[in-house]
Amino acid sequence: MNKMTGSAMGEDTRGAIQEGIRNSAARMLESGEIDVFIGYEDGTLPLRTTPVFITRPEDAERLVWGPMCENNLTCYLPKFQGTVGVVVKGCDVRTLVNLILENQISRDKVKIVGVPCTGIIDRDRVGKALGTDRIINNAKVIERSLMLEGDGFEVEMEIRDVLASSCEVCRYPVPVVYDVLIGDESMAKDGKDPEAGYLEVEQFAELQPDARFSFFAQEIEGCIQCYACRQACPLCYCLECFADRQSPKWISRWRGLSDKMLFHLGRVLHVAGRCVDCGACRRACPVGIDLRLLTKNMEKVVKDSFEYESGLDIGGLPLLATYRREDPDDFIL
Secondary structure (H helix, E strand, C coil): CEEECHHHCCCCHHHHHHHHHHHHHHHHHHHCCCCEEEEEEECCCCCCEEEEEECCHHHHHHCCCCCCCCCCHHHHHHHCCCCEEEEECHHHHHHHHHHHHCCCCCHHHEEEEECCCCCCECHHHHHHHHCCCCCEEEEEEECCEEEEEECCEEEEEEHHHHECHHHHCCCCCCCCCCCEEECCHHHCCCCCCCCHHHHHHHHHHCCCHHHHHHHHHHHHHCCCCCCHHHHHCCCCCCCCCHHHCCCCCCCCCCCCHHHHHHHHHHHHHHCCCCCCCCCHHHHHCCCCCCCHHHHHHHHHHHHHHHCCCCCCCCCCCCHHHCCCCCCCCCCCC
Protein backbone atom coordinates (compact mmCIF):
# COMPACT_ATOMS: atom_id res chain seq x y z
CA MET A 1 0.00 0.00 0.00
CA ASN A 2 1.32 3.41 -0.98
CA LYS A 3 0.85 6.59 0.99
CA MET A 4 1.39 10.22 0.04
CA THR A 5 2.41 12.01 3.21
CA GLY A 6 1.10 15.38 4.25
CA SER A 7 4.54 16.98 4.13
CA ALA A 8 4.87 16.02 0.47
CA MET A 9 1.58 17.64 -0.40
CA GLY A 10 2.18 21.25 0.49
CA GLU A 11 -0.16 23.61 2.33
CA ASP A 12 -3.18 23.45 0.02
CA THR A 13 -4.40 20.13 1.36
CA ARG A 14 -7.58 19.81 -0.65
CA GLY A 15 -5.92 20.86 -3.89
CA ALA A 16 -3.02 18.49 -3.24
CA ILE A 17 -5.40 15.59 -2.64
CA GLN A 18 -7.20 16.39 -5.88
CA GLU A 19 -3.89 16.47 -7.74
CA GLY A 20 -2.89 13.20 -6.10
CA ILE A 21 -6.10 11.53 -7.29
CA ARG A 22 -5.54 12.80 -10.83
CA ASN A 23 -1.94 11.60 -10.88
CA SER A 24 -2.88 8.16 -9.55
CA ALA A 25 -5.68 7.76 -12.10
CA ALA A 26 -3.48 8.86 -15.00
CA ARG A 27 -0.65 6.58 -13.92
CA MET A 28 -2.90 3.52 -13.56
CA LEU A 29 -4.57 4.12 -16.92
CA GLU A 30 -1.32 4.83 -18.74
CA SER A 31 0.33 1.67 -17.40
CA GLY A 32 -2.68 -0.48 -18.27
CA GLU A 33 -3.12 -1.37 -14.62
CA ILE A 34 -6.82 -0.49 -14.87
CA ASP A 35 -9.38 -0.24 -17.66
CA VAL A 36 -11.47 2.56 -16.14
CA PHE A 37 -11.19 4.94 -13.21
CA ILE A 38 -14.29 6.01 -11.29
CA GLY A 39 -14.17 9.35 -9.53
CA TYR A 40 -15.92 12.70 -9.28
CA GLU A 41 -16.14 15.66 -11.63
CA ASP A 42 -17.85 19.03 -11.33
CA GLY A 43 -21.61 18.80 -11.65
CA THR A 44 -23.93 21.07 -13.61
CA LEU A 45 -25.67 22.36 -10.47
CA PRO A 46 -24.23 24.16 -7.43
CA LEU A 47 -23.28 21.98 -4.43
CA ARG A 48 -23.08 18.89 -6.63
CA THR A 49 -20.40 16.75 -8.17
CA THR A 50 -21.20 13.84 -10.46
CA PRO A 51 -19.64 10.40 -10.96
CA VAL A 52 -17.25 10.24 -13.90
CA PHE A 53 -15.73 7.24 -15.68
CA ILE A 54 -12.25 7.95 -17.02
CA THR A 55 -10.68 5.66 -19.64
CA ARG A 56 -7.91 7.92 -21.00
CA PRO A 57 -4.99 9.27 -18.94
CA GLU A 58 -5.42 12.79 -20.34
CA ASP A 59 -9.00 12.92 -19.02
CA ALA A 60 -7.81 12.53 -15.43
CA GLU A 61 -7.75 16.35 -15.25
CA ARG A 62 -11.53 16.20 -14.98
CA LEU A 63 -11.34 14.58 -11.55
CA VAL A 64 -12.14 16.75 -8.52
CA TRP A 65 -12.13 16.33 -4.78
CA GLY A 66 -13.88 18.20 -1.97
CA PRO A 67 -16.76 18.12 0.54
CA MET A 68 -19.31 17.97 -2.29
CA CYS A 69 -18.13 14.49 -3.38
CA GLU A 70 -21.05 12.73 -1.78
CA ASN A 71 -21.79 9.71 -4.00
CA ASN A 72 -20.72 6.26 -2.85
CA LEU A 73 -19.01 5.16 -6.06
CA THR A 74 -18.72 1.50 -5.07
CA CYS A 75 -22.26 0.90 -6.36
CA TYR A 76 -20.83 0.91 -9.91
CA LEU A 77 -18.12 -1.70 -9.31
CA PRO A 78 -20.16 -4.89 -9.97
CA LYS A 79 -21.14 -3.52 -13.39
CA PHE A 80 -17.59 -3.66 -14.81
CA GLN A 81 -15.83 -6.76 -16.10
CA GLY A 82 -12.27 -5.42 -16.27
CA THR A 83 -10.02 -3.91 -13.62
CA VAL A 84 -11.38 -0.72 -12.08
CA GLY A 85 -9.79 2.09 -10.11
CA VAL A 86 -12.06 3.95 -7.70
CA VAL A 87 -11.90 6.82 -5.23
CA VAL A 88 -13.26 5.91 -1.78
CA LYS A 89 -13.93 7.69 1.48
CA GLY A 90 -13.88 5.87 4.82
CA CYS A 91 -17.51 4.78 4.62
CA ASP A 92 -17.35 3.91 0.91
CA VAL A 93 -14.49 1.44 1.32
CA ARG A 94 -16.46 -0.48 3.95
CA THR A 95 -19.18 -1.17 1.38
CA LEU A 96 -16.41 -2.22 -1.00
CA VAL A 97 -15.16 -4.69 1.62
CA ASN A 98 -18.67 -6.12 1.90
CA LEU A 99 -18.96 -6.47 -1.87
CA ILE A 100 -15.70 -8.43 -1.87
CA LEU A 101 -16.80 -10.64 1.04
CA GLU A 102 -20.10 -11.34 -0.73
CA ASN A 103 -18.31 -12.28 -3.97
CA GLN A 104 -19.81 -9.43 -5.96
CA ILE A 105 -16.39 -8.14 -6.98
CA SER A 106 -12.88 -9.58 -6.87
CA ARG A 107 -10.18 -7.86 -4.83
CA ASP A 108 -7.64 -8.23 -7.62
CA LYS A 109 -10.00 -6.47 -10.04
CA VAL A 110 -10.20 -3.20 -8.11
CA LYS A 111 -7.52 -0.62 -7.32
CA ILE A 112 -8.55 1.36 -4.28
CA VAL A 113 -7.55 5.02 -4.05
CA GLY A 114 -8.39 6.02 -0.49
CA VAL A 115 -8.86 9.58 0.76
CA PRO A 116 -9.03 10.61 4.44
CA CYS A 117 -12.41 12.32 4.71
CA THR A 118 -13.30 15.49 6.59
CA GLY A 119 -17.02 15.05 5.90
CA ILE A 120 -19.39 15.92 3.07
CA ILE A 121 -21.91 18.73 2.81
CA ASP A 122 -25.59 18.01 3.37
CA ARG A 123 -27.52 20.01 0.77
CA ASP A 124 -30.71 19.85 2.85
CA ARG A 125 -28.95 21.49 5.78
CA VAL A 126 -27.57 24.16 3.48
CA GLY A 127 -31.08 24.83 2.17
CA LYS A 128 -32.54 25.14 5.65
CA ALA A 129 -29.76 27.47 6.77
CA LEU A 130 -30.01 29.62 3.66
CA GLY A 131 -33.78 29.65 3.24
CA THR A 132 -35.80 27.86 0.60
CA ASP A 133 -36.71 31.09 -1.21
CA ARG A 134 -33.12 31.69 -2.29
CA ILE A 135 -31.75 30.18 -5.48
CA ILE A 136 -28.03 29.35 -5.41
CA ASN A 137 -26.21 30.18 -8.63
CA ASN A 138 -22.69 29.37 -7.50
CA ALA A 139 -21.08 27.50 -4.60
CA LYS A 140 -17.41 27.13 -3.79
CA VAL A 141 -15.31 25.89 -0.91
CA ILE A 142 -12.66 28.17 0.57
CA GLU A 143 -10.64 26.63 3.40
CA ARG A 144 -13.26 25.60 5.99
CA SER A 145 -16.06 27.76 4.61
CA LEU A 146 -18.76 27.36 1.99
CA MET A 147 -19.38 30.43 -0.14
CA LEU A 148 -22.83 30.69 -1.72
CA GLU A 149 -23.82 33.23 -4.33
CA GLY A 150 -27.18 34.00 -5.87
CA ASP A 151 -29.26 36.88 -7.17
CA GLY A 152 -28.74 39.64 -4.66
CA PHE A 153 -26.95 37.69 -1.96
CA GLU A 154 -23.60 36.23 -0.98
CA VAL A 155 -23.47 34.02 2.12
CA GLU A 156 -20.61 32.30 3.91
CA MET A 157 -21.20 29.21 6.05
CA GLU A 158 -18.93 27.07 8.16
CA ILE A 159 -18.71 23.63 6.52
CA ARG A 160 -18.82 21.93 9.91
CA ASP A 161 -22.31 23.41 10.46
CA VAL A 162 -23.77 21.79 7.34
CA LEU A 163 -22.12 18.36 7.36
CA ALA A 164 -24.19 15.26 6.71
CA SER A 165 -25.48 13.65 9.90
CA SER A 166 -23.64 10.41 9.11
CA CYS A 167 -20.37 12.39 8.86
CA GLU A 168 -20.88 13.94 12.28
CA VAL A 169 -20.70 10.52 13.93
CA CYS A 170 -18.31 8.77 11.51
CA ARG A 171 -15.85 6.54 13.37
CA TYR A 172 -13.73 5.51 10.39
CA PRO A 173 -12.93 8.62 8.29
CA VAL A 174 -9.75 6.97 6.99
CA PRO A 175 -10.28 4.04 4.58
CA VAL A 176 -9.53 0.74 6.32
CA VAL A 177 -8.27 -0.79 3.04
CA TYR A 178 -6.50 0.92 0.14
CA ASP A 179 -3.86 0.44 -2.52
CA VAL A 180 -2.96 4.13 -2.51
CA LEU A 181 -3.79 6.60 0.24
CA ILE A 182 -3.85 10.18 -1.03
CA GLY A 183 -2.98 12.38 1.90
CA ASP A 184 -2.24 11.62 5.51
CA GLU A 185 -4.45 10.00 8.13
CA SER A 186 -4.17 13.09 10.33
CA MET A 187 -6.09 15.09 7.70
CA ALA A 188 -9.30 13.16 8.32
CA LYS A 189 -12.14 14.28 10.51
CA ASP A 190 -11.60 12.88 14.00
CA GLY A 191 -13.32 9.56 14.61
CA LYS A 192 -16.17 9.73 17.12
CA ASP A 193 -17.10 7.83 20.24
CA PRO A 194 -18.78 4.58 19.06
CA GLU A 195 -21.87 5.34 21.12
CA ALA A 196 -22.29 8.94 19.92
CA GLY A 197 -24.00 7.83 16.71
CA TYR A 198 -26.70 5.92 18.56
CA LEU A 199 -28.03 8.80 20.66
CA GLU A 200 -31.02 9.46 18.41
CA VAL A 201 -31.81 5.74 18.23
CA GLU A 202 -31.72 5.48 22.03
CA GLN A 203 -33.98 8.51 22.42
CA PHE A 204 -36.45 7.00 19.97
CA ALA A 205 -36.40 3.68 21.85
CA GLU A 206 -37.37 5.45 25.07
CA LEU A 207 -40.70 6.55 23.57
CA GLN A 208 -43.86 4.59 24.32
CA PRO A 209 -44.76 1.97 21.67
CA ASP A 210 -47.72 4.00 20.37
CA ALA A 211 -45.56 7.10 20.05
CA ARG A 212 -42.86 5.16 18.20
CA PHE A 213 -45.39 3.72 15.78
CA SER A 214 -47.00 7.10 15.16
CA PHE A 215 -43.65 8.70 14.46
CA PHE A 216 -42.59 5.91 12.14
CA ALA A 217 -45.94 5.88 10.32
CA GLN A 218 -45.86 9.64 9.82
CA GLU A 219 -42.30 9.49 8.47
CA ILE A 220 -42.96 6.58 6.09
CA GLU A 221 -46.32 7.93 4.92
CA GLY A 222 -44.49 10.42 2.69
CA CYS A 223 -42.76 7.61 0.76
CA ILE A 224 -43.68 7.64 -2.94
CA GLN A 225 -42.28 4.15 -3.52
CA CYS A 226 -39.74 5.36 -6.05
CA TYR A 227 -37.12 3.00 -4.54
CA ALA A 228 -34.37 5.58 -5.01
CA CYS A 229 -32.94 4.47 -1.65
CA ARG A 230 -32.57 0.94 -2.99
CA GLN A 231 -30.98 2.11 -6.23
CA ALA A 232 -28.44 4.29 -4.40
CA CYS A 233 -27.41 1.59 -1.92
CA PRO A 234 -24.29 -0.30 -3.09
CA LEU A 235 -25.43 -3.34 -1.10
CA CYS A 236 -28.86 -3.58 -2.76
CA TYR A 237 -27.61 -5.53 -5.76
CA CYS A 238 -30.17 -8.32 -6.10
CA LEU A 239 -31.06 -8.98 -9.74
CA GLU A 240 -34.71 -9.00 -8.67
CA CYS A 241 -35.73 -7.13 -5.54
CA PHE A 242 -38.46 -8.61 -3.36
CA ALA A 243 -40.39 -5.37 -3.95
CA ASP A 244 -40.53 -6.13 -7.69
CA ARG A 245 -41.51 -9.78 -7.43
CA GLN A 246 -44.77 -10.68 -9.11
CA SER A 247 -44.96 -14.26 -7.87
CA PRO A 248 -45.22 -14.22 -4.96
CA LYS A 249 -46.20 -10.57 -4.85
CA TRP A 250 -44.94 -8.94 -1.68
CA ILE A 251 -45.86 -5.32 -2.27
CA SER A 252 -48.76 -3.79 -4.19
CA ARG A 253 -48.72 -0.52 -6.09
CA TRP A 254 -51.62 1.10 -4.29
CA ARG A 255 -49.18 3.01 -2.05
CA GLY A 256 -50.80 2.09 1.22
CA LEU A 257 -48.97 2.62 4.48
CA SER A 258 -48.61 -1.10 5.16
CA ASP A 259 -46.87 -1.66 1.81
CA LYS A 260 -44.52 1.24 2.42
CA MET A 261 -43.66 -0.11 5.86
CA LEU A 262 -43.12 -3.60 4.47
CA PHE A 263 -40.64 -2.32 1.90
CA HIS A 264 -38.58 -0.23 4.29
CA LEU A 265 -38.56 -2.80 7.09
CA GLY A 266 -37.77 -5.56 4.60
CA ARG A 267 -34.90 -3.58 3.09
CA VAL A 268 -33.34 -2.71 6.45
CA LEU A 269 -33.44 -6.39 7.40
CA HIS A 270 -31.69 -7.24 4.14
CA VAL A 271 -28.81 -4.87 4.95
CA ALA A 272 -28.54 -6.01 8.59
CA GLY A 273 -24.89 -6.54 9.43
CA ARG A 274 -23.95 -4.99 6.07
CA CYS A 275 -24.95 -1.31 6.22
CA VAL A 276 -22.02 1.03 6.91
CA ASP A 277 -24.00 4.27 7.40
CA CYS A 278 -22.70 5.94 4.23
CA GLY A 279 -25.96 7.92 4.01
CA ALA A 280 -26.57 7.18 0.32
CA CYS A 281 -30.17 6.09 0.91
CA ARG A 282 -31.06 9.24 2.83
CA ARG A 283 -29.47 11.53 0.25
CA ALA A 284 -31.33 9.80 -2.58
CA CYS A 285 -34.78 10.15 -1.00
CA PRO A 286 -36.69 12.85 -2.92
CA VAL A 287 -39.10 13.47 -0.03
CA GLY A 288 -36.50 13.67 2.72
CA ILE A 289 -37.33 10.58 4.79
CA ASP A 290 -34.59 10.02 7.36
CA LEU A 291 -33.93 6.35 6.71
CA ARG A 292 -30.88 6.40 9.00
CA LEU A 293 -33.11 6.01 12.04
CA LEU A 294 -33.90 2.50 10.82
CA THR A 295 -30.44 1.56 9.63
CA LYS A 296 -28.65 2.94 12.71
CA ASN A 297 -31.00 0.99 14.96
CA MET A 298 -30.22 -2.22 13.08
CA GLU A 299 -26.51 -1.39 13.23
CA LYS A 300 -26.76 -1.02 17.00
CA VAL A 301 -28.65 -4.31 17.38
CA VAL A 302 -25.96 -6.12 15.40
CA LYS A 303 -23.15 -4.48 17.36
CA ASP A 304 -24.72 -5.16 20.76
CA SER A 305 -25.75 -8.72 19.94
CA PHE A 306 -22.76 -9.97 17.97
CA GLU A 307 -19.99 -7.41 18.60
CA TYR A 308 -19.80 -7.00 14.82
CA GLU A 309 -19.16 -3.90 12.73
CA SER A 310 -19.64 -4.06 9.00
CA GLY A 311 -16.91 -3.72 6.39
CA LEU A 312 -13.83 -3.59 8.62
CA ASP A 313 -12.22 -6.98 8.03
CA ILE A 314 -11.51 -7.92 4.43
CA GLY A 315 -10.18 -11.27 5.61
CA GLY A 316 -13.27 -12.13 7.65
CA LEU A 317 -16.75 -13.40 6.84
CA PRO A 318 -20.10 -11.61 6.55
CA LEU A 319 -22.07 -11.61 9.80
CA LEU A 320 -24.81 -13.90 8.53
CA ALA A 321 -22.28 -16.34 7.08
CA THR A 322 -20.92 -17.18 10.52
CA TYR A 323 -22.25 -19.11 13.49
CA ARG A 324 -21.01 -19.62 17.02
CA ARG A 325 -22.64 -21.76 19.66
CA GLU A 326 -22.61 -18.80 22.02
CA ASP A 327 -24.53 -16.55 19.57
CA PRO A 328 -27.68 -15.16 21.21
CA ASP A 329 -30.81 -17.09 20.26
CA ASP A 330 -33.44 -15.52 22.49
CA PHE A 331 -35.30 -14.34 19.38
CA ILE A 332 -36.18 -17.93 18.48
CA LEU A 333 -39.70 -18.89 19.51
